[in-house]
Amino acid sequence: MTDELKRGLEGVLVAESDLSYVDGEVGKLVYRGYDIEDLARGASYEEVLYLLWHGSLPTAAELDAFAADLAAEREVDDDVIETVRALADAGERPMAALRTATSMLSAYDDEADEADDGEATIRQGRRITAKIPTVLAAFERVRQGAEPVAPDPDLSHAGNFLYMLTGTEPDAVSEETFDMALTLHADHGLNASTFTAMVIGSTMADVYSGVTGGIGALSGPLHGGANQDVMEVLHEIDASSKDPVQWVKDKRDGGGRIPGFGHRVYKVKDPRANILEEKLRDLADSSGDTKWLDYTTAIEEYLTDQGLVEKGIAPNVDFYSGSVYDSLGIPVDMYTPIFAMSRAGGWIAHVAEYQEDNRLIRPRARYTGPEDAEFVPLDER
Numbered sequence: 001m002t003d004e005l006k007r008g009l010e011g012v013l014v015a016e017s018d019l020s021y022v023d024g025e026v027g028k029l030v031y032r033g034y035d036i037e038d039l040a041r042g043a044s045y046e047e048v049l050y051l052l053w054h055g056s057l058p059t060a061a062e063l064d065a066f067a068a069d070l071a072a073e074r075e076v077d078d079d080v081i082e083t084v085r086a087l088a089d090a091g092e093r094p095m096a097a098l099r100t101a102t103s104m105l106s107a108y109d110d111e112a113d114e115a116d117d118g119e120a121t122i123r124q125g126r127r128i129t130a131k132i133p134t135v136l137a138a139f140e141r142v143r144q145g146a147e148p149v150a151p152d153p154d155l156s157h158a159g160n161f162l163y164m165l166t167g168t169e170p171d172a173v174s175e176e177t178f179d180m181a182l183t184l185h186a187d188h189g190l191n192a193s194t195f196t197a198m199v200i201g202s203t204m205a206d207v208y209s210g211v212t213g214g215i216g217a218l219s220g221p222l223h224g225g226a227n228q229d230v231m232e233v234l235h236e237i238d239a240s241s242k243d244p245v246q247w248v249k250d251k252r253d254g255g256g257r258i259p260g261f262g263h264r265v266y267k268v269k270d271p272r273a274n275i276l277e278e279k280l281r282d283l284a285d286s287s288g289d290t291k292w293l294d295y296t297t298a299i300e301e302y303l304t305d306q307g308l309v310e311k312g313i314a315p316n317v318d319f320y321s322g323s324v325y326d327s328l329g330i331p332v333d334m335y336t337p338i339f340a341m342s343r344a345g346g347w348i349a350h351v352a353e354y355q356e357d358n359r360l361i362r363p364r365a366r367y368t369g370p371e372d373a374e375f376v377p378l379d380e381r
């Protein structure tokens with residue numbers, strides 16, 4: 001047993017996985033050997049889910065059957081929708097509403113307390129993955145004073161979500177853009193939320209518990225919550241009419257961190273940030289609205305000049321994603337829930353993979369508290 005302390009578990013190997021690999025030195029991400037760039041440009045989110053959950057890219061026939069099975073699970077019980085309605089009316093944050101609703105979904109899955117192997121986890125995971133967009137879209141519709149829109153099984157996972165959110169079928173560019181974002185966020189090794197789901201899964205708890213825990217972990221500003229923070233910064237800059245570079249200077253002078261920069265594994269720019277930046281550039285070119293692109297690139301250029309990027313604090317996936325979602329008309333506080341909607345696929349894949357050769361995850365802390373404290377009864381203290 002080693003007594004070496006690894007703060008934040010940095011670099012600690014806890015499992016073997018075939019699912020995804022991150023090379024933080026060169027900025028490379030693969031899912032089961034396939035480069036993220038190829039998948040983002042060439043595969044749908046459904047193909048990526050199949051790849052993660054079943055081990056290989058599907059044939060056309062396999063994909064049709066898989067997508068149909070997934071789409072068939074989109075409906076959510078009325079009780080859950082009513083809870084979502086109550087949470088929206090009470091002004092709950094969307095990420096917290098999603099966490100509550102995901103936990104509640106288990107009550108309507110007869111298999112939920114029987115999961116004791118990877119296959120059961122994937123079966124339940126398929127239902128969770130199919131239902132999360134329905135929950136999220138219903139929440140947003142209620143918040144807007146509109147009625148939830150029922151899912152359309154004939155639309156893709158990405159297209160159906162945008163349809164349920166707006167009540168209108170998305171155009172091809174919006175659907176393709178959103179689908180690409182889902183693919184980019186689907187998996188990323190043992191990040192904090194995936195590890196959370198795995199720890200829960202390692203107790204052989206059901207996968208609803210794991211996904212609920214994953215949502216909680218993802219919500220924090222050091223993790224998935226950063227995509228919302230980046231967009232809030234861009235709005236703050238815009239509202240103050242401040243030069244974006246001045247905003248960053250002030251923030252750094254005050255000792256603050258720049259959201260969307262830095263990563264535990266990447267020491268260079270995140271490959272997903274490159275892909276999203278290029279997508280944002282395309283969208284800005286076609287709309288003529290370059291504001292967010294101008295702000296983000298100005299910030300990145302300034303921090304590069306300041307040597308931050310050279311020190312390994314470079315743009316991560318959250319830096320450009322919000323600007324892309326903005327072009328789709330998605331509200332800022334839905335960005336992290338959308339991340340969860342995609343990452344759920346990865347959480348489920350990792351839980352299922354780990355459970356195939358499960359061992360309870362249980363690290364330890366170095367005890368630094370007092371020793372031999374003399375107990376004094378309550379009435380004598």
Ligand SMILES: CC(=O)SCCNC(=O)CCNC(=O)[C@H](O)C(C)(C)COP(=O)(O)OP(=O)(O)OC[C@H]1O[C@@H](n2cnc3c(N)ncnc32)[C@H](O)[C@@H]1OP(=O)(O)O
Binds near residue numbers: 260261264316
């Ligand atoms: C999907 C994702 O989860 S991607 C990450 C999303 N999170 C963010 O964008 C939030 C901003 N980024 C951060 O807070 C961090 O970079 C993290 C949490 C992502 C990674 O952190 P860690 O690997 O634990 O690095 P740590 O917190 O130890 O920071 C190392 C050094 O870099 C600095 N640093 C890290 N990120 C930033 C940043 N965004 N802005 C300015 N400085 C930073 C720290 O201040 C620290 O400097 P010091 O050594 O002089 O004290």
Ligand SMILES: O=C([O-])CC(=O)C(=O)O
Binds near residue numbers: 187188191192317
């Ligand atoms: O890997 C990490 O630490 C953070 C993460 O989830 C990602 O970058 O997608």
